[in-house]
Structure formats: structure tokens, C-alpha cells
Amino acid sequence: MTETDSTAGRRPGRPRSEEAHDAILSAAIALIREVGYDAVTMEAIAARAGVGKATLYRRWKEKETLVIEALGRILHAIPVPDTGSARGDLLGLMRVAVGMYGDPASHVLLSGLVAAMARSPAIAHAMRTGFDARWRAAMRQVLERGTARGELRAELDVELATDVVSGPFFYRYLMSGGPVDEPSARALVEVALRAFGAPAGTSDR
Amino acid sequence: MTETDSTAGRRPGRPRSEEAHDAILSAAIALIREVGYDAVTMEAIAARAGVGKATLYRRWKEKETLVIEALGRILHAIPVPDTGSARGDLLGLMRVAVGMYGDPASHVLLSGLVAAMARSPAIAHAMRTGFDARWRAAMRQVLERGTARGELRAELDVELATDVVSGPFFYRYLMSGGPVDEPSARALVEVALRAFGAPAGTSDR
Amino acid sequence: MTETDSTAGRRPGRPRSEEAHDAILSAAIALIREVGYDAVTMEAIAARAGVGKATLYRRWKEKETLVIEALGRILHAIPVPDTGSARGDLLGLMRVAVGMYGDPASHVLLSGLVAAMARSPAIAHAMRTGFDARWRAAMRQVLERGTARGELRAELDVELATDVVSGPFFYRYLMSGGPVDEPSARALVEVALRAFGAPAGTSDR
Amino acid sequence: MTETDSTAGRRPGRPRSEEAHDAILSAAIALIREVGYDAVTMEAIAARAGVGKATLYRRWKEKETLVIEALGRILHAIPVPDTGSARGDLLGLMRVAVGMYGDPASHVLLSGLVAAMARSPAIAHAMRTGFDARWRAAMRQVLERGTARGELRAELDVELATDVVSGPFFYRYLMSGGPVDEPSARALVEVALRAFGAPAGTSDR
């Protein structure tokens, strides 16, 4: 996520300090928890990390890219459920979603990042590859397993199915204020199965 | 949307100037178009409107509520299509959505407002009643017409169906970057019909 | 002027590069001419010289000492006039002064160094021995020649006479903005002769 | 010294706070005394005065003009001695000079301002009218009284005489490090009398 992915031949001069890097990301996370995402300032992060502001700007151009990298540290990989049925797998995944949306810090954080994505292609890219891609990969795996098992239609559009299942929560969470909970998760799974389930006579239902 | 809707009980003192009100809203809209939503500042709006800053703060507490009112001026009511079929009506509505998302100013604007909603309940309320409610009402009308015609299931959960159809575009637009266009609209309508259409043997198809 | 004047006693390790030394001093002079004395930074000098900042600090503690050494390179020795009369000699010397003050870079340069002298005894010492001493020596020579010739009083206080002649230009140049030119030089010489000339009946005029 | 000399018709908007003005100047003076002239920063002045930085920059573009105005507050008018003789008057004035140079804060302060004069015509102007002019006016008065009394030459060049008397101290103080004291003052007065005194046969001596 940093601009130097190394592997390239050593650059001259003093190398960037990993300690500083860690201190900054930790400070960022701590501050987000304490004062909330958009009260966090580069100034405060630097101070908390015991680091000059220039050191921040040398590595991240905006607060958001920094935050995204920081979140990468505490974000676990998304566990892909394997319950034996598409219904179970999808439900498992939706429960993960419910859990993520449930964190009280999430709202300001997510919406702040969404706003930042609209301003900066770099941030958009970081968010899409850093977060969304993980989620979509998990969904893809579940869906493909479902088609392989014959529970879901063979001609299934994975992207569409992913959005149909994921979009409603995202929309409720950020806009309409509708429920993002276990019952809703169940309902959405049933919708998905009706829309993308294999026609009768095959294994589902 | 302003706090004083009173024509009742005349208050003492000089009344608020409608000219100033108009000038401010016009300035806000113009600035959003010119420099983008989040580069707009109260300072600039006041200057552009030829108005003191206090005049702004007397009427709106935050930039967002001002903007929401300003948008109310240029936002048309959502036309509820009546094509004779649920498929046609839904598709008509989705085309409206495609059109709204298509405005190049929309991205920063919408995401900025979404972020503001997370910070301020007042803004959230304004957005939900000012924008989202219009959309949901249109959806409700279309969906109820569908059930009345027997095309859609009688036990349909209108809120759920609305979110299943609307959520994916919202999600693609603000997060994943997926397509928000006519073909996608068609695909989503088909998904909705499969998920919420009346069981075979009834009037749909 | 540098702390290592040693050609004596070979030290271990890589010897200091004379090329670097030259490059630095040249860069310093060039930058002073281009952007003016106090816009010059150690950073810029190092960059221009193609040298690490540490290399500068290894040799000079402050910008000023570096500059003083750099100036030593381009500063000619002060030519002591020998016209045969105290009046002529003094006038010759004052013309040198007029010439030095005439260089457009001199003002910021001199005043900057004067300010630095007040901060740092080291700089003060460098300036006094590097510049002022040369001037005073020239004055002394001229004055002593004058007393030897009987043109000037025998009991003359050389320091006082030097300051009476030199001070007014310095004062005008840095503070009052009065003229520093040939006529003023002439006037000052006449003052000096009246004040320090031998009493009537002796050799002066 | 501020850009608004009033008398002009009232400007619109909230007037500038005199309290803030005073607080700033006091803070500046206090800081100069405490940490020395060139360690004083706009930041520190603002903090000490309990004032926003913008309030400083709204009134003074550079630290130096602020300082000059601040000094104006504590600088007494120069008392013009009237002892009955040119010798006494000049000596009185020189004693004032010795006193001013004697203040331990003066060196960094004066040299800093001299450097600032070279950078900025505004500062140069402020210094010349604010400080130097007072001194020169006092000198002029003394000198003219001397000529009126017949002690000094009628054709006396006041500017030249002023610089001959004042320059040496200025030069010693900022450059050569020579003595600036009572004996030197006496010596300079004698020089002035020899150079500018009326020829023998008139009242002096």
C-alpha cells in the first residue's frame, strides 16, 4: 500500500524507519477509537506517534490512505464459511457483514472513507483493493461452490449476485437506516436463493 | 426545512430577507457545480451571495443542511412510471436512478452527504425525508401496484424489495465501482421479479 | 578558517575531499548572488554542491562561518594607497570603501553577517579577523605614515581616527541611508584632517 | 505605524480590538526580553498574547514591523541636553547613546533590525523615521544651538557632523567591538569640536 514495494534494488540514503511506521499506524488506530474518524488529524497522529509531520506526509499524501493501511492491520481476513450448503455459506457471510457494520466506530469511518473515495482515485483504489476485494472474493468463492454443487444456477452472474446480497445492507447502513441484523440477513439469503437458485428439480429446496 | 415555518404569530424585529435566502441557495448550487461539493465553504457561499456569514449561520447550522435545502430547489419529484406491468414500472424507476447517478457532480455530492449523515442526526433526518423517502415512496407505489395486479407476491416485504433493487446501484456507485447503467438496471429488475414475482400459474408472464 | 588546517599527521580513513570543499564554497557564493544572502539555506547549498548536508555541518557549524570563508575566496586584499600625502592616502582608502559598499549584494550580506555576529561570538571573531582587521590594518598603515610624515598629530589615537573615518559610512549604509560616495568620502577626509592633522605651522598643507 | 491613521470615515465591519493590539505588543516586548530578539516567533507572540496568529498577520506583515511598533512603546523621547555649551550638549547626547547601547538586549535587537532593514524597505522606513530620525533631530538641535552661539562653524554640515559623531559608536558596537563608553564619548566630542568648532578667535575654547 506504500509506494515502495521494495524487491527493487536498494535505494541510497537512510532507509525509512519501520518503528516510525508502526508507531504512526498504531497512533492512527488509537485516535480513531478515541475521538472518532473525522476528528482525527494528521497533526494529532504525528504528535501521538512521536513523529514529525513530514514523516507522515513522506509516506501518505492523505489521511485516508494512512487510515486504510492502518485498518489493514486490524482487519482480519474474511473467513469463508463452509457449511455444506449455499444457504448456510451465504448466511455465514452475511453474519460477518452484520458484525462489521455492528462496530459503533464503523459508521463515521466507513462513510468518511466513502466520501474520500469520491475525491481521490488513489483512495478509491486502496479501498477497493484493500477491503471490497476481500469481501467480493469471499462471496465469489461461496457462490461458485454453490453452482458447483448445483444449488445455484450455472449461468449465475457472480458480480450481480454479490451486489444483490451486499448492496441492501450497505444502502441501509449508509442511507435509509433500515435494519442490518440477523433476520434481515436471513431474508436477503432467501431472496438470493430465489433469484439465483437452480430451477426446481435440482438440489436446492 | 428551515426552523421557522411560522406565518403564525408575527415575531418582532426586521423579518428575514427572502432575497438573501435565495441568493445564498443559488450561490451554494453554483459553487457546488464549480468547485465540487467538499471544496465549498460557508465562507465562500457567503462571499458569493454577498451576504454576511452570520446570515448563513442564523438559518442553517451546517453546510449540509443548507445544501440539502438548496438541492431541494433543483430536484424534481420522482416520476412514477405506469407502463401497465411491474417489469416496465420497475425498469422505468431504475432508469431514473441511472440518470441521477449519471450526473458527474453526484458522486462527491452524494458521498459527502452520506458522510455528513453519519456525523449529524439532523442531516441524516433531512436526507432521509428529503431524498430517500421520495424514492422509497415511488418504489412502494410500483411494488404495490404489482401485487395488486397479481404480478408480485402478495406477502411481499416492500422495504426489503426496495433495498434489493436499490441497494446494488448504491453500493456499486459508492464502493465497488461496478456498472450503473441500463443493462444492469434490466438485470436487477429480472432479479426482483424472480425473487418477488408471484409463483408460476399466476398472472406474471 | 576550518578547524582542520592539518596537512600534518595523516589521519586514518578517507580524507576529506577538496573537491567537495570547493564545490560547497562555490555553491554558496552562487546562491548568495542568485537569491540573496538570507534566502540561502544549508539545504540549498548542499543540494547545489551535490553534497550531503552532513558534509556541511562537519566543516562549518553555521551558515555564516561558511559564507565568511566563501567570501574570503573572492575578496581581494585591500590595496594600501601610497600617494605621498595623508589626504591622498585616506581618500584612496575611502574610495575602496565606496566601492565595496557599492556592490548591490553587499547590503543584505553585510547586515546579515552583522546580525549573526550578535548571536555568535565565533562569527563575530571570524568577521573581525577576516574582514575588519584587514581594513583597520590598512587604515593604521596610512595613519602611521601620516604621523611619520608629520602631517598628522603624533599623539594620534589610531583606533579612534579609524572609527571616525570608517564609522560614518557604516552607519549611513546600514542605518540612516545617507550618501556613501565620492563627495562624502572627500568630506570625511577633510574632517579627519581637521581633527587629527598636525597643528598649524607643521607639515600639513 | 499601522496602516490606518484613522481620521478617515469609519470602515465597515467589526473594528480592530485595541486590547488585542496592546496584548500583542506587550507580549512581544516581554518575549524579546526573555528569549532575545531572534528567538522570538510570531507563533510565540500570538500564544503569549492569547491571540490568533491571523490577528498578528492582519496588522503586521513581518515580525520586524511589529517589533518596531512595540519598541516605540518603551522608547522614551531623546532628551536634548541644554548645558550652555556645545561641548556639554554633545557630551550629554553621547551619554544617552552610551546608555542605549549599554542595554544587554540591544545588540541582538539592533543588529536584527539592521538586517531586516536590508530586506524590507518598509522596515527600513519604519526604523529611520521611528528611531534614527529622533536621534538626528536631537543632534541637529544641539548642533544648531552651537552654531547660533558661535561655538561651531556657521557653514557646518549638520548631517555630516551627526554621522561623524554617531557613526563611530554604531560601527564599534556592531562591527569592530571597540569601546562604547564615557571616555570614548568624550574623545568623540573633542574630535567633533576640532573638526566643526569655530576657528580660533571666536567663542569656543
Added chain:
DNA sequence: TCCTAAGCGAGACGGTACGTCCAGTCTTCGT
């Protein structure tokens, strides 16, 4: 016709954060 109250534009107020710059030091590599 005045009085009171709230509006108005203008702009200064105390603050906070911005992103940049430089000082002076430190750490890496290669010579």
C-alpha cells in the same frame, strides 16, 4: 413619530489544522 427588536453586510476575533520548509542529527550504503 418615536421605540424596540431583529434583521442586514462587513469584517475582526480566538482557534485549529493545514501542508511546506529548514535546522541539525542519524543511519544506511559504497569508496
Added chain:
DNA sequence: ACGAAGACTGGACGTACCGTCTCGCTTAGGA
């Protein structure tokens, strides 16, 4: 142990807005 390169902490810079606060002036209704 030198060299360059470029990282480091620290702190001031000058700017931009924030939301609040005076100013003097205007515009109404009620006394």
C-alpha cells in the same frame, strides 16, 4: 573514516475556515 543520500524529530511558517462577536445601519410593528 570518509563520502552522498536521504531518512529522522522538531518546530515555525503563513493560509484557510471555522463559528462567534461586534460594528453601524436598515426595516419592520407597536406604543
